[in-house]
Amino acid sequence: MRIAVVATCLADALYPDVVIATVRLLERLGHQVVFPAEQTCCGQMHINTGYLKEAVPVVRHHVEVFADADFDVAVAPSGSCVGSVRHQHAMVARRVGDEALAVRAEALAARTYELSELLVDVLGVTDVGAYFPHRVTYHPTCHSLRMLRVGEKPLQLLRAVQGIDLVELPSSDSCCGFGGTFALKNSEVSTAMLADKMSSVLATKAEVCSAGDSSCLMHIGGGLSRLRTGVRTVHLAQILAATKESAIVQA
């Protein structure tokens, strides 16, 4: 397939290894990857902070960049970005009365997938030939869990990884406390939630905490780092891209 990658603003700027891993993984599986270079951001930060009018140009830009590109499906290594594309873009457009943009947004959303959705549902694969000999616990991010309802897909993919020691995360469906600008506007509650999430991670004695969203990993990882826990965060894409020949590089 010809797969367009949505880098996401956060990963493009701060976690490029996540996107590089996504590209390498899909190429390894035999697909052609394209990167519409004018892309920027899905707009969820603006949308979720209430700046819905300011989100319109960002959404429009996203829709136009991808509408002009030639690909079969688009993939983002981010449950929250795909959640925004799928559930918010048309709403943002309609809110300012731009029905044409809404329709184009819906068409794009219909062929935009989160990574685990793409692999399992579209490409029909659960064993991607990965090798990652580490103790890993997986945090199902809220957008993946409740908005996209990816269900067991990420765990199916991880279970098939050679050498992995996958440990279930206690209270896994509790929100990590990131919530976008919530982490700043309500940093006290955000930190309190982070404390409990870290406590669950540490209880598993995992070396690595993984998830499908760089944003949540930035938050969880930021706390794990501050407390010098020695536990690192690695995105799902990076684990799946790792092979015996090329172990992942910490982003």
Added chain:
Amino acid sequence: MTRETMLATIRAATRDAVAIPNPQAYETHGEHAPGSEAVIDLLIDRLIDYKALVRRVPAADLVHEVSQALSPVQSVVIADGLPAELAAACAEGGRRVAVDGSPTVLTADDLDKIDAVVSGARVAIALTGTIILDGGADQGRRALSLVPDRHLVILHAAQIVETVPEGLALLNPTAPLTMISGPSATSDIELQRVEGVHGPRTLEVIIVDQI
């Protein structure tokens, strides 16, 4: 006038409101018929679960069982529509029986001094362990089954249905209805459940089978 203004405001507010369709795909009937073995067993299970005293007796033994059940008490209140033989069972052993309304309507204080109330019921729902009173002649007014500390309910097997929808369908909506699913309880203090706050602290049920 507020009523007119409010209605006008509400009309204006709901002009564009559209209801979403109701698929009504939930269960309206259980797997088992009313009064069936499975349904009786389920009700008994629920009653025991919330620590009501339950007995299942053949019709021939009912009078005796009622008298037995009331042996710890000295006084009983009943409605005047309770079957005569049950009224007699209440009086056995020298127990004082007050019949509400015959001759006088009992006051709250009167009821407070009475140990137990014996009543029938309209219907019981097995799935939730719910007994429903409707103020019928064998139950009397609501205060009777509320103030005394012990409530003995006589239920016939045929009155027991499996599910909530089945139970509700049998009720007269405008009767004074009381649905009882356990002794009163509170978990307001540190979420620790304490049973028997207001309302009868002992609930006893005798299920009469058509044997």
Added chain:
Amino acid sequence: MSTYLGIPTRRHHDHPESPLRGSQTFPDAARTAVANPQLRRNLANATATIRAKRSMVVGELPDWEALRDSGSAIKSDVMARLPELLLQLEANVIARGGIVHWAADAAEANRIVTELIKATGADEVVKVKSMATQEIGLNEYLEEQGIAAFETDLAELIVQLGHDKPSHILVPAIHRNRSEVREIFLREMPDVPADLTDEPRVLAMAARAHLRRKFLTARVAVSGANFAIADTGTLVVVESEGNGRMCLTLPQTLITVMGIEKLLPTFADLEVFLQLLPRSSTGERMNPYTSLWTGVTPGDGPQEFHLVLLDNGRTNALADEMGRAALHCIRCSACLNVCPVYERAGGHAYGSVYPGPIGAILTPQLTGMDGHDDVNSTLPYASTLCGACFDACPVKIDIPTMLVELRGRAVDNDRGAPRPDGWAAAMKTMSWVMSDGKRFAAAEHGLKLGRLLAWRRGRITRLPFPLSAWTSSRDLPQPPEQTFRNWWKKNRGAGESE
């Protein structure tokens, strides 16, 4: 006078504290709550316990989702036909000997209730827990009018005797532990034994004894209602302790205050809601006692019945196509119990009798959001949008989507004179940057500066305000040597791979 850097800000009138509006912003109130170890422990225990119970009884019903679908549909039908259903309810209540009153706001409702009580000659009433009467501040108003209102729900009693405020819709005294309750009883209950222990059972029995006298002698009761059935005129009160039955049965006069949205079209609709409510709220198959009455039944229960229909801002929500669904709420509190924010901040932080996720969408609609100085403008932000509430809501209110919409309204309210804290300016700038690929790439160059901040440590540990809110508890990674798009340009060339 409030100024910022010498630039006069738009002055909003101060909002007095009311049952629907606190005196602090949510973040400020939450900061205090989060640091209270006892509150945290009580909340964590309470919500975890109820979550587990709810999970279990919901899991027992194979048709739970179908019930939710119907619950949601029935409530949307109620809103769509509210005028006709209210008239139908009124006619049916009157036909059975009840009297119906209409109250546009809290003040009017309080006046009506007071006059009704005074007409009986009583100077005290017993109350069944009612969120609607809390919302209008009825008890305080009655007290000013020389009428004593005695709460009879154990938790409401604890809150009342403790001169406190409820912190949860269902278990209002969850912020109190047993020894505090004991102290309150010893201090405020005249008839309580001096050797009262702090065992919950002993405390509950003390409350029973204290209240029994009141029940047996009360002449007037005030209640709320969980549901009102339009096609029969029947009112429904769902409870656990028996105080509801006492108040609804023994007094001569009953006054019920109810929000106009609490209707159901037909009696049969109860088959849905009497399954949804107990399982969602207390995590039981059925609550101990449910009382249903229609008007007046001669010789049984109150012989004088009044129904007060309350608006108090509900028509604001009703008129709002997006916000209307908040009125579907059946006050089960399931959303509170699954909310990670509520679990840590508690109910008081929301400043309203309606806290938690439902409170965050209902309260701002009832009161309006009067600009950035209105503390209620911070309520829609009291959420990470995790969606747990939506999954738990028995009537499928899409709380996360509504929160985003209300955030949009809060921002729109502010246009022209936003809070001078930099957010609006930053968002405008980011919008400009992120709507163009080249501008975005150029902005990414600025990240190189971040590498200086992380120099030697390999991580960023301190950032200036406002990003200090991040680094106060979390590190940030050192920005990478190259962005993804630069890697792509170098390694994959002109937009495609082999």
